[in-house]
Amino acid sequence: MYNAKAYSAASATSPLAHTTIARRDPTQTDVQIEILFCGICHSDLHTARDEWHSVMPTVYPCVPGHEIVGRVVKVGAAVSGFKPGDVVGVGCLVDSDGTCPECKAGLEQFCHAPVFTYNMPDKHTGKVTYGGYSDSIVVDQRFVLRVPANLSLAAAAPLLCAGITTYSPMRHWGVTMGKKVGVVGLGGLGHMGVKFAHALGAHTVVFTTSENKKADALRLGADEVVLSKNANEMAKHYGSFDFILDAVAADHDIGAYINLLRRDGNITLVGAPEKPLPVSAFSLIMGRRSLSGSPIGGIKETQEMLDFCGQHNITSDVEVIPMQKVNEAYERMLKQDVKYRFSIDMASLKAE
Secondary structure, three states: OEEEEEEEOOOOOOOEEEEEEEOOOOOOOOOEEEEEEEEEEEEHOOOOOOOOOOOOOOOOOOOOOOOOEEEEEOOOOOOOOOOOOOEEEOOOEEOOOOHHHHOOOOOOHOOOOOOOOOEEEOOOOEOOOEEEEOEEEEEHHHEEEOOOOOOOOOOOOHHHHHHHHHHHHHHOOOOOOOOEEEEEEEOOHHHHHHHHHHOOEEEEEEOOHHHHHHHHHHHHOEEEEEEEOHHHHHOOOOOEEEEEEEEEOOOOHHHEEEEEEEEEEEEEOOOOOOOOOOOHHHHOOOOOOEEOOOOOOOHHHHHHHHHHHHHHOOOOOEEEHHHHHHHHHHHHOOOOOOOEEEEHHHHHHHHH
16 A cells, blocks of 8 residues: 545535555556546535435545546556556546456446546445545556547546546437538536537537627637527427437426427436426427436447547547645535536645
8 A cells, every 4th residue: 555645525514635645556557646636526525525325425534536537657457558657547437347248248337336537435445435536546457548639637537437428318319411410408418518519520509598608619610500598489499409418407497498309319418407307298299308327338349439529630629637625616516606527736735
């Protein structure tokens, strides 16, 4: 074991603060990574504050962070795909059983026994996994990803969650050139959805409740912007979308968007509203439309996404902050006061 610097929450009401955590020494198949940047995901805040207690209670101390970019410093004797100096990424998963049908299909995100990057039982330490709000992490080589050399590392970090969360359903539902795609909500997830839909060649339409987001949506690659509160604007698009990505985590009228789907169209939820959303059966039945949800992607697909980003020079729009401002960033995130993700510069930890 060795010690690593980190920021952790000691309880649901405690601010994150500097601490020292124990990391395992690399095993034969492990990669030890110096973390350079870590994105802040809304799920970090939910977990740190134990807001998902009924589903996934938080074990303290909690070290969040699953949008990790860093440099390899050491590899185990059996590691063949990575070497010291490589720039790599780690996302939401650090282990899976490897034997279930989902894992064998390359869909580790649906594994029967997934191990998330933080707040999950750690078979190596007997405690829980600790995430990327740290200067170092050790991960099995199967869950380490290569980051294209042409991408800004600070801006690439959120691709490991926000990127793959929006890319995966678009690939699954066949978003390609000539398709008409809607993106509901222009936040941390939505802005990545716009970039991917545009790069995949789709006619991209952003739905927003804010007039002042129109210019930014067009800058990010949208072909059209619809104010969802305007019934006339919504009606113009009735029955015309092949696919809609719904990235809104707040309560909203999903039926209004289902009605915009063409026959056999799909709307996929990547935002997770706290309360159930009412859905009219007839709006699905009459057009053979479908409603689905999607989490992250598997490791193979995540690497595909990173390579796609390298080819198209796609990164997240980020505000880089020092680790010491993480609590302020959480409060700003609740107010939607960021365009569009925070990325923590882990060099700031060296001063503590």
